Every structure is written in structure tokens, then in C-alpha cells.
Amino acid sequence: MPNFVFIGASIDGYIADRNNKLDFLECIPNPENVDFGFQDFMQSVDCVIMGRNTFETILGFGGEWHYxxxxxxxxxxxxxxxxxxxxxxxxxxxEINDIITALNKRGFSRLYIDGANVIQSFLKKDMIDEVIISTVPMLLGGGTKLFGMLPAHLSFEHMETQVLLNALVQTRYKRKKE
Incomplete structure (x- = not known):
């Protein structure tokens, strides 16, 4: 029952700037409106788990619901x-373990984990199986960090890297369990 992360980040590892804005994610012109594999990824998962901050940020975009x-x-x-x-x-x-158990019992087994705090909580419990990071060629110098302190090292295996729009670097890692 894998848990996945699919996220954009700056070169220095931030997923939002100091003002909690995500504008930097759109700094690369995307004339063909490429989705960077997001729709295919969404087809592969059963549901999305996010925190309040991420939820409120998405609500702030207005328009149609994204999921x-x-x-x-x-x-x-x-x-x-x-x-x-x-x-x-x-x-x-x-507790995260109880929430995952409840969701699994309801038939949700492939979970998309989103938002810095939630991702970090799952990582602290070693409950992330795959990470896909699209790195934007920008240094933010502050904001919301994707990763935080962990109780132990977590090893990941590189699965694939691709360059998108001749600017973004999307890398996929799979958790390497010892």
C-alpha cells in the first residue's frame, strides 16, 4: 500500500516562498500547457492526503476544484x-497510522501525500514509498521547506530523471528499505 509524493520545489528545497506563494512554480514559460505527468500520476493513485495549509492554499486559487x-x-x-x-x-x-489504516479499510491503498507538514510527518514515520520532485531553476532563499528533521536516515533509490521544457528537472526516487 504505497504512499507517494509528487511536488514542485526550488533548487534550495522550498515548496512555497516566504509569503506562502507558489508563483515561482510558473516561472518557466509553458506555452503548450504541459502537465509534467501530473494527470497520469493522479490516475495511478486512489486519493489525496493533505494538511490544512495546503488545502487553504488550493482553495485560494479559486475556480474549479483541482482534484x-x-x-x-x-x-x-x-x-x-x-x-x-x-x-x-x-x-x-x-494518528497517521490510524488514518492510513482507516483509509485502507475503505479501499484507498495508493495515497498521494501533499503539503510540507504532512509529507514531513509521513517521512518521520518512514511511510513514503516514492517521491517525484520537479525542481524549478530558482533559489527562493526562504519559505516552506519540503524536508525537515528526521529521526534517522532514509535511503532512496534513483528511478528516473527527465528534463521538462528544457528547464525543470523531474526526478523520481523509490524508498530503499534495508
Whole structure:
């Protein structure tokens, strides 16, 4: 029952700038509106797990909801979601292991993990199986770090790297269990 990360980051490892903005992700012209494999990736997962900050950031984009798969928001402070999302979004609380067990029992086994805090929490429990990072050629010098402190080293095996739009570097790693 694998857990996946698919995320964009700056060269210095930030996924949002100091103002919690994601504008840097669009610094490379994309005239053909290439999705960098995101739609194929989304077809391969059963649901999305994200934290409150990521959820609120996505809501701030406005327009149509970005996910066709069920979204589970991990939050101890949110009590509801907008009415238009009640069929697609559910708030969950508790220990990560218990949440994963509950989702697996509901038939969700291939999980997309999104948002710095949630990704870091899963990594601390060694519960990330694959990471796909699209590196944007920009240094932000501060903001929201993708990775944080871990209780132990985690080894990953390089699976593939590709250059997108002659600028972005997308690298896929798989967890190497000893």
C-alpha cells in the first residue's frame, strides 16, 4: 500500500516562498500547457492526503476544484469544508497510522501525500514509498521547506530523471528499505 509524493520545489528545497506563494512554480514559460505527468500520476493513485495549509492554499486559487479523487485533509482545527466540496473532501484527525489504516479499510491503498507538514510527518514515520520532485531553476532563499528533521536516515533509490521544457528537472526516487 504505497504512499507517494509528487511536488514542485526550488533548487534550495522550498515548496512555497516566504509569503506562502507558489508563483515561482510558473516561472518557466509553458506555452503548450504541459502537465509534467501530473494527470497520469493522479490516475495511478486512489486519493489525496493533505494538511490544512495546503488545502487553504488550493482553495485560494479559486475556480474549479483541482482534484477528481477524494481528498482527505488532516487538521485538528478545521471543522468543515465549503459546501461545494462536501462530496469530495473530508477532514480527518488522529494518528497517521490510524488514518492510513482507516483509509485502507475503505479501499484507498495508493495515497498521494501533499503539503510540507504532512509529507514531513509521513517521512518521520518512514511511510513514503516514492517521491517525484520537479525542481524549478530558482533559489527562493526562504519559505516552506519540503524536508525537515528526521529521526534517522532514509535511503532512496534513483528511478528516473527527465528534463521538462528544457528547464525543470523531474526526478523520481523509490524508498530503499534495508
Amino acid at each position: 477528481s479523487k477524494p481528498v482527505f485533509v488532516l487538521s485538528s482545527s478545521l471543522t468543515s469544508v465549503p459546501d461545494k466540496l462536501k462530496d469530495n473532501v473530508e477532514i480527518m484527525q488522529g
